[in-house]
Amino acid sequence: MQASSTSASKPAHALPSYLNAHDLGPWGNYLQQVDRVTPYLGSLARWVETLKRPKRILIVDVPIELDNGTIAHFEGYRVQHNLSRGPGKGGVRFHQDVTLSEVMALSAWMSVKNAAVNVPYGGAKGGIRVDPKTLTRGELERLTRRYTSEIGMMIGPSKDIPAPDVNTNGQIMAWMMDTYSMNTGATSTGVVTGKPVDLGGSLGRVEATGRGVFTVGVEAAKLTGLAIQGARVAVQGFGNVGGTAGKLFADAGAIVVAVQDHTGSIYNAKGFDVPALLEHVGNTGGVGGFKGGDKLKNEEFWGVDCDILIPAALEGQITAKNAGKIKAKMVIEGANGPTTPEADDILNDKGVLVLPDVIANAGGVTVSYFEWVQDFSSFFWTEDEINARLVRIMQEAFAGIWQVAQENKVSLRTATFIVACKRILHAREMRGLYP
Ligand SMILES: NC(=O)C1=CN([C@@H]2O[C@H](COP(=O)(O)OP(=O)(O)OC[C@H]3O[C@@H](n4cnc5c(N)ncnc54)[C@H](O)[C@@H]3O)[C@@H](O)[C@H]2O)C=CC1
Numbered sequence: 001m002q003a004s005s006t007s008a009s010k011p012a013h014a015l016p017s018y019l020n021a022h023d024l025g026p027w028g029n030y031l032q033q034v035d036r037v038t039p040y041l042g043s044l045a046r047w048v049e050t051l052k053r054p055k056r057i058l059i060v061d062v063p064i065e066l067d068n069g070t071i072a073h074f075e076g077y078r079v080q081h082n083l084s085r086g087p088g089k090g091g092v093r094f095h096q097d098v099t100l101s102e103v104m105a106l107s108a109w110m111s112v113k114n115a116a117v118n119v120p121y122g123g124a125k126g127g128i129r130v131d132p133k134t135l136t137r138g139e140l141e142r143l144t145r146r147y148t149s150e151i152g153m154m155i156g157p158s159k160d161i162p163a164p165d166v167n168t169n170g171q172i173m174a175w176m177m178d179t180y181s182m183n184t185g186a187t188s189t190g191v192v193t194g195k196p197v198d199l200g201g202s203l204g205r206v207e208a209t210g211r212g213v214f215t216v217g218v219e220a221a222k223l224t225g226l227a228i229q230g231a232r233v234a235v236q237g238f239g240n241v242g243g244t245a246g247k248l249f250a251d252a253g254a255i256v257v258a259v260q261d262h263t264g265s266i267y268n269a270k271g272f273d274v275p276a277l278l279e280h281v282g283n284t285g286g287v288g289g290f291k292g293g294d295k296l297k298n299e300e301f302w303g304v305d306c307d308i309l310i311p312a313a314l315e316g317q318i319t320a321k322n323a324g325k326i327k328a329k330m331v332i333e334g335a336n337g338p339t340t341p342e343a344d345d346i347l348n349d350k351g352v353l354v355l356p357d358v359i360a361n362a363g364g365v366t367v368s369y370f371e372w373v374q375d376f377s378s379f380f381w382t383e384d385e386i387n388a389r390l391v392r393i394m395q396e397a398f399a400g401i402w403q404v405a406q407e408n409k410v411s412l413r414t415a416t417f418i419v420a421c422k423r424i425l426h427a428r429e430m431r432g433l434y435p
């Protein structure tokens, strides 16, 4: 039977207007990545629309009293993109530029990442549109607690488990855990991960994302014949992820020649003293003003002569404008979504190997998974055990993705999406649609 003109003009998969546009910043970039994987999904392609719509979006008003007595209102979000493989999992970002499009994309990349390393989670992400550097400690605590109460209906150890992301850390997670526990009447350590070790946190979680970046970098270097000893490394973002990755590469004999963060860009052709740079960042809040190198213009950072480039700051940093300048042989995405689809194509055409976020920065959530498991059993592992398990999971996942990329002659990003999206959609298919 032929479709009627009404049903033909209104396809069953028409997207809600707020999800549709390819120019929706990070969410638009994510949609393009899904379009690229669809031809490789076989019969599961009929479920692909699932990936193009977040399951739940919560927008909350977060009012707090500032120290000066005024009431300030902040916009907060929690998005659960997909829950087919398990509870939602993903960090919380405090940043003045947070938008719904960004949180939607970050939650979707969590779904893909969690499936890529096969941890039993769906994908979620949260954020508050705030510059936390403008708040006092008391204001930050009140903001965190109010936000946690506002999203309380969505989170829980078996529902959705937040964790740290940009500008959030163990202290924020401790306040979130405490607020949720007070509201539910029972201490619930498993409601967030990335907590301080004394509150049910896991050894190794702080360094886990950077360690994962390093691990996949080493694996890819072995496969492509790039020597880590003496390799020149440039890092954008020298916080939790970039700082740890930079240190691990330096410890392995690489030289970190350029670093950029929100306070500026610096360069040292002989390589920075990375522990001294980390100490400077710890004391001053950024790399700007570090004496052990020369100042670099921010736009010059991308053209620095290096072998490995690690974007570890925010989305949309490598674009059609600067991708052509990149000299690195390998880009390891510590950040989520640092490369636009257009830049991806430019790098691919230049023969630059891109290790995509959805596998390269999966070390953090992998150790978050270990933390959650340890919290449930109240039995804690040694740091050596954690690091060994992390490295094994990252190596095995990366080897599988590498093979899929070779077999299908596709980029590592599309290969990671093939592996992950098949797992998500297979779970979706097996669960069925009706309650
Ligand atoms: N913390 C984690 O476990 C994970 C983080 N990620 C991703 O890694 C990236 C960095 O996160 P974290 O290191 O946790 O955050 P962080 O807050 O510790 O560090 C962020 C870094 O980005 C820099 N930055 C901010 N704006 C910048 C700008 N306009 N230009 C250059 N640098 C800028 C900051 O100066 C800082 O060095 C984010 O994309 C995050 O989503 C991914 C997986 C896990």
Ligand SMILES: O=C(O)CCC(=O)C(=O)O
Binding pocket: 089, 090, 091, 092, 113, 161, 162, 163, 164, 165, 193, 194, 336, 361, 362, 364, 365, 366, 368
């Ligand atoms: O540790 C987690 O649960 C998630 C970390 C995160 O937000 C990410 O991988 O982007």
